[in-house]
Amino acid sequence: MCQARQVDLLPRLWYLLNDRDLLDELPPEPVRHLESAHAFALAHERGVRWEVECIRRVLLEIDEQIILLKGAAYVMAKLPAGRGRIFHDIDFMVPKGKLNAVESVFLRHGWRSMYADAYDQRYYRQWMHELPPLRHYKRRSVLDIHHSILPETARLYPDSRKLLAAAQPLVKGGNLKVLAPVDMVLHSATHLFHDGELESGLRDLVDLDSLLRHFSQADSFWDKLTERALEIDLIRPLFYALKYADRILGTPVPDYVMDKVQRGSPNIGMVWLMDQMFYRALKPDHVSCREGFTGIARWMLYVRSHYLRMPFRLLVPHLLHKAFVTPYKEWKLEKQAVKQPNRADVLKDVPPEN
Amino acid sequence: MELSSLTQCELNTQLRHQGLRLRIGPFIAQIRSSIPSVINGIQQLYADYPIEQESGFADFHVEVSPPRNLRRWFRPQVLFLFDHKSPFKPLPYEQAFPVLEWGLNWCVSQFAHNYLTLHAAVVEKDGHTVIMPAPPGSGKSTLCAGLVARGWRLFSDELVLFSPKTGEVSPIPRPISLKNESIEVIRSFAPEVVIGRSSADTAKGTVAHMKAPIESVRQAMMPVAPTWVIYPRFEAHASAQLISKPKGAAFMRLIENSFNYTLLGLQGFEALTGLIDVCDCYDFSYGSLDEAIAVFDALEPPSTSLNICN
Structure with a gap:
């Protein structure tokens, strides 16, 4: 239970057990926690639907279409992967040329940039695949507005225009879209194995498992998936995704598909090294999962994700800035800040949250 | 053990x-x-x-x-x-x-979202429970400690665990958190109670915890249906006054004091209306603990026929 909670998989466990009518056969103590997590997930889903509705209404003003990504897409497209999926930000993608128009319409409707710092602003706008996140001043919801699925500076550079062109509307004629099934899988794979931080790695692998099981019911899904991966230069992340989903979660992947994605495999030494790292880092980050080298594996994957994100000539100055300048600025800001009581502290008998 | x-x-x-x-x-x-x-x-x-x-x-x-x-x-x-x-x-x-x-x-x-959780003190006597929601500083914990020292069973000084399934409140007896002057008030009101070490300069001022009575701890697995919802307010030198509160207003105040009413959605609404339906609701102001406890001891449970409009 502790491991599942660590990676936000408690609600998913409730659904899996409920589907198989197994909840009544478990001892009542853990089931109470699963029920509590399920209640939380239902509220979360309600909140996401409302937030997406707010976003949709704002977008009507400029008659622009957006492509929902990740958790928000799974929930709004009513995919099995959306059931009990907990996430903190709403991610969506727009064509790069529309970024300014979309950002300004949200700024006009109560969202504010979360980073006031000029360095952060420039870093995002110049190098990243998304704008600095926006937060609604009242509801505190966070938007990540992407124009691509990987940073401009990344080693792999999938053509966003192809993803945008294949996206499918949630409702006919509506302004909300989601990625085509194959692209949704490839984005999830890329996010986990090429870009992501692995704090909730297992949760993301469970997403992949769920998407693959669901979409592979359609004819020729596997062929389309491998073709698309080759077409948009994402065969490497797909190789990792299918391999670890199969090995760790038993996701059914046909043998011929595994053979096909072998093209994305690195050399044998690298495969060994990646195994050492991913088998450790894809476990929940809980003491009961820690074994020798887990800390090192997580750190190496963190370094790898940055290495894949941008070349060293950009990465080194960035990390130095983050290590020295940012803490100094924060320290200075903290010194200036007038201490104001937090409403939650006044209301309830708990200390302030981080 | x-x-x-x-x-x-x-x-x-x-x-x-x-x-x-x-x-x-x-x-x-x-x-x-x-x-x-x-x-x-x-x-x-x-x-x-x-x-x-x-x-x-x-x-x-x-x-x-x-x-x-x-x-x-x-x-x-x-x-x-x-x-x-x-x-x-x-x-x-x-x-x-x-x-x-x-x-x-x-x-x-x-x-614990399998319960509707409210921020309030709960005490029980003769199978009847009082839920006391109140903002900090209104004397909720002090009154709770006083009642408990005079024989009421402690459910909690902070948390109501109301089960939407059974319509009962589960006890979660823990040390009562006393703040600032309340610590001395309770010490002199009930010299026999055990009060732990004081911690000064917390976000809430000086805090000390009063031990829950052994009977309350031993009966901690016995939930009881709620009987009254009473909003206490301490006013120096005022005489005790119990005024019936319309159920609608009591309901809205309870929402403000809930941790997960919104999270539970429709289930939360149904649970809370169910709770208010079976309870008599009052505003209560008091200036002395002895008077307050006398009023609580004399409370008459609501008649079994529901009077929803009150």
């Missing part, structure tokens, strides 16, 4: 190493700490609580310990850890025991 049957050495070992499994109402908390004030606080205020086998299931795995950095020694701090991670910012080391108490409140408010 009760905690008091452990030797000092056994208690120390459990708290420092594998963790002490304490049954608190419907929950089992596994607590670890090597901080003397926490160990002493637990030994003094949780002496009557049942302890559970190490091999069983625990609801919350918590730890109170100093951070692993300079603040272990320099202006020392303390962290509350849930599943080995800290949900809060560190607080001064002297507040270690209150930090454990706040942390346990947080656990229940975060992970």
